[in-house]
Amino acid sequence: xxxxxxxxxxxxxxxxxxxxxxxxxxxxxxxxxxxxxxxxxxxxxxxxxxxxxxxxxxxxxxxxxxxxxxxxxxxx
Amino acid sequence: xxxxxxxxxxxxxxxxxxxxxxxxxxxxxxxxxxxxxxxxxxxxxxxxxxxxxxxxxxxxxxxxxxxxxxxxxxxxxxxxxxxxxxxxxxxxxxxxxxxxxxxxxxxxxxxxxxxxxxxxxxxxxxxxxxxxxxxxxxxxxxxxxxxxxxxxxxxxxxxxxxxxxxxxxxxxxxxxxxxxxxxxxxxxxxxxxxxxxxxxxxxxxxxxxxxxxxxxxxxxxxxxxxxxxxxxxxxxxxxxxxxxxxxxxxxxxxxxxxxxxxxxxxxxxxxxxxxxxxxxxxxxxxxxxxxxxxxxxxxxxxxxxxxxxxxxxxxxxxxxxxxxxxxxxxxxxxxxxxxxxxxxxxxxxxxxxxxxxxxxxxxxxxxxxxxxxxxxxxxxxxxxxxxxxxxxxxxxxxxxxxxxxxxxxxxxxxxxxxxxxxxxxxxxxxxxxxxxxxxxxxxxxxxxxxxxxxxxxxxxxxxxxxxxxxxxxxxxxxxxxxxxxxxxxxxxxxxxxxxxxxxxxxxxxxxxxxxxxxxxxxxxxxxxxxxxxxxxxxxxxxxxxxxxxxxxxxxxxxxxxxxxxxxxxxxxxxxxxxxxxx
Numbered sequence: 130x131x132x133x134x135x136x137x138x139x140x141x142x143x144x145x146x147x148x149x150x151x152x153x154x155x156x157x158x159x160x161x162x163x164x165x166x167x168x169x170x171x172x173x174x175x176x177x178x179x180x181x182x183x184x185x186x187x188x189x190x191x192x193x194x195x196x197x198x199x200x201x202x203x204x205x
Numbered sequence: 206x207x208x209x210x211x212x213x214x215x216x217x218x219x220x221x222x223x224x225x226x227x228x229x230x231x232x233x234x235x236x237x238x239x240x241x242x243x244x245x246x247x248x249x250x251x252x253x254x255x256x257x258x259x260x261x262x263x264x265x266x267x268x269x270x271x272x273x274x275x276x277x278x279x280x281x282x283x284x285x286x287x288x289x290x291x292x293x294x295x296x297x298x299x300x301x302x303x304x305x306x307x308x309x310x311x312x313x314x315x316x317x318x319x320x321x322x323x324x325x326x327x328x329x330x331x332x333x334x335x336x337x338x339x340x341x342x343x344x345x346x347x348x349x350x351x352x353x354x355x356x357x358x359x360x361x362x363x364x365x366x367x368x369x370x371x372x373x374x375x376x377x378x379x380x381x382x383x384x385x386x387x388x389x390x391x392x393x394x395x396x397x398x399x400x401x402x403x404x405x406x407x408x409x410x411x412x413x414x415x416x417x418x419x420x421x422x423x424x425x426x427x428x429x430x431x432x433x434x435x436x437x438x439x440x441x442x443x444x445x446x447x448x449x450x451x452x453x454x455x456x457x458x459x460x461x462x463x464x465x466x467x468x469x470x471x472x473x474x475x476x477x478x479x480x481x482x483x484x485x486x487x488x489x490x491x492x493x494x495x496x497x498x499x500x501x502x503x504x505x506x507x508x509x510x511x512x513x514x515x516x517x518x519x520x521x522x523x524x525x526x527x528x529x530x531x532x533x534x535x536x537x538x539x540x541x542x543x544x545x546x547x548x549x550x551x552x553x554x555x556x557x558x559x560x561x562x563x564x565x566x567x568x569x570x571x572x573x574x575x576x577x578x579x580x581x582x583x584x585x586x587x588x589x590x591x592x593x594x595x596x597x598x599x600x601x602x603x604x605x606x607x608x609x610x611x612x613x614x615x616x617x618x619x620x621x622x623x624x625x626x627x628x629x630x631x632x633x634x635x636x637x638x639x640x641x642x643x644x645x646x647x648x649x650x651x652x653x654x655x656x657x658x659x660x661x662x663x664x665x666x667x668x669x670x671x672x673x674x675x676x677x678x679x680x681x682x683x684x685x686x687x688x689x690x691x692x693x694x695x696x697x698x699x700x701x702x703x704x705x706x707x708x709x710x711x712x713x714x715x716x717x718x719x720x721x722x723x724x725x726x727x728x729x730x731x732x733x734x735x736x737x738x739x740x741x742x743x744x745x746x747x748x749x750x751x752x753x754x755x756x757x758x759x760x761x762x763x764x765x766x767x768x769x770x771x772x773x774x775x776x777x778x779x780x781x782x783x784x785x786x787x
Binding site: 197 | 591593609615616618621622625675677679680684687688690691694697698699700701702703704705706707708709710735736737738740741742746750769770771
């Protein structure tokens with residue numbers, strides 16, 4: 130194992146970042162920095178309106194699922 | 206303990222056949238095999254041939270008797286002291302699954318044993334070691350693969366703390382063997398099997414057995430199914446003859462393959478050309494070559510009942526295994542095997558290995574990581590087009606996070622993904638949910654990532670080594686997922702990070718490892734704290750989540766070495782601590 134620690138620049142696989150708009154734990158600034166530093170060209174950042182830190186259990190669940198499924202089914 | 210070799214057993218070994226342990230030269234094993242209709246094809250096999258060999262040194266004090274507890278999955282063993290009652294119970298069992306050999310004394314000691322399946326740990330084998338002086342015993346375990354339990358080891362026996370899923374063997378393999386007693390009728394070949402085994406004739410005289418694999422709850426359904434047109438003159442023959450934890454079978458194979466190995470020298474490779482028709486012909490007399498086990502084609506994935514047939518027993522030739530799907534409710538595998546040898550066990554294992562199981566509730570699987578069992582919850586629908594692995598957050602484990610069931614509401618991410626056509630596997634990291642803490646009591650980022658890697662490999666093997674899984678991490682789980690794909694990008698097809706709590710600006714100072722984990726009690730307030738937006742989730746769902754979360758995770762898991770999240774010197778002046786929420 131090499132290269133310990135979290136480092137977006139070391140992420141090379143297709144990456145989907147999902148952020149609940151009202152998630153107090155997921156900072157937009159940190160997301161922007163993470164997203165821009167990703168090495169993976171195949172990447173997407175989805176903000177879920179009306180969602181917090183439990184968005185996939187809440188009202189926007191369908192929105193969440195659609196974003197998730199459409200990303201993983203993207204032809205690649 | 207070294208795993209000297211992994212080969213699969215073929216027959217009882219010489220000590221059984223010479224009958225040195227029983228009156229009249231007949232051993233319990235001997236009788237058990239006869240009762241099962243097994244032929245002792247060859248009474249003298251080389252000791253080192255066709256056996257699973259594990260070597261472990263154990264210490265026994267003088268004049269001590271102990272039960273030898275062997276866990277097939279972890280390939281680990283322990284000794285427990287025996288009292289008279291336990292010993293008496295053991296003596297009433299008729300079973301032989303392992304042999305204990307003490308090198309240097311050239312003595313194979315008595316090894317009546319019983320096999321016990323326990324939820325969460327696939328198979329335990331108990332054997333009795335006696336010792337009259339302190340000595341170091343080198344133990345060699347041979348798994349013969351056929352298990353027979355009589356007497357007190359009925360699934361409802363109080364000796365078993367939990368009900369066992371069962372394999373019920375209707376032993377009609379040898380006409381005449383069971384002529385006494387209630388089972389005079391012969392089982393005739395199942396129609397499906399006749400078709401299935403075209404080219405591999407099933408003896409019309411009924412020289413076959415029907416093996417029903419499933420949970421105890423499923424077994425009656427299996428029998429009913431067989432009676433409803435798929436077989437004639439099938440009936441339950443009293444207490445099942447054979448017990449094995451059905452869920453454990455693929456895990457046994459995994460363990461034998463090596464828990465953290467993609468492909469071992471004897472691992473199971475599933476040939477693509479075996480998909481159609483009769484799926485497998487095994488002609489291996491010694492060992493088990495690759496490309497020898499059947500795969501479950503997609504068209505069978507809907508099947509909840511599977512039939513396995515066998516061809517004629519020829520010494521040195523393993524049964525051919527074929528399978529077909531039947532429509533029936535219940536998670537079952539019915540097997541028709543001419544019981545020529547112990548490879549039946551493997552045939553079953555092969556059948557269950559590569560398919561994801563359609564089920565109403567998640568099924569718990571286990572990945573063994575450095576001797577520690579890590580739980581994985583599997584739920585899938587028919588014909589899954591991909592696999593999604595789910596990694597929970599900081600406080601609550603896989604099921605509360607991803608499988609919340611509230612009447613009248615669809616909240617579960619697992620179910621949502623299954624509806625979209627995916628098989629789902631939710632891990633419980635160490636200390637969470639169904640996974641115990643390890644001996645350190647702590648979890649660390651690197652530990653979690655390494656565990657996730659092994660879990661992924663376990664899932665990948667289980668799903669037929671097809672497409673690489675998608676890794677989904679929620680909150681803290683997104684950090685674990687990121688660390689994992691940074692280390693091993695080849696493991697996944699993509700990664701999805703939700704509720705990502707990390708900031709690259711953070712730097713966590715390296716501190717000394719704390720000793721004792723605080724093991725704080727989790728609270729209802731904490732469980733409800735992530736639901737922030739008013740009206741976005743029903744009160745019933747919040748209440749259900751709190752209940753499920755506290756039940757699954759009553760104690761807060763303790764993490765340390767949080768500096769592993771952050772590279773020293775990378776932080777840009779932000780000295781805030783690594784997040785400990787999420």
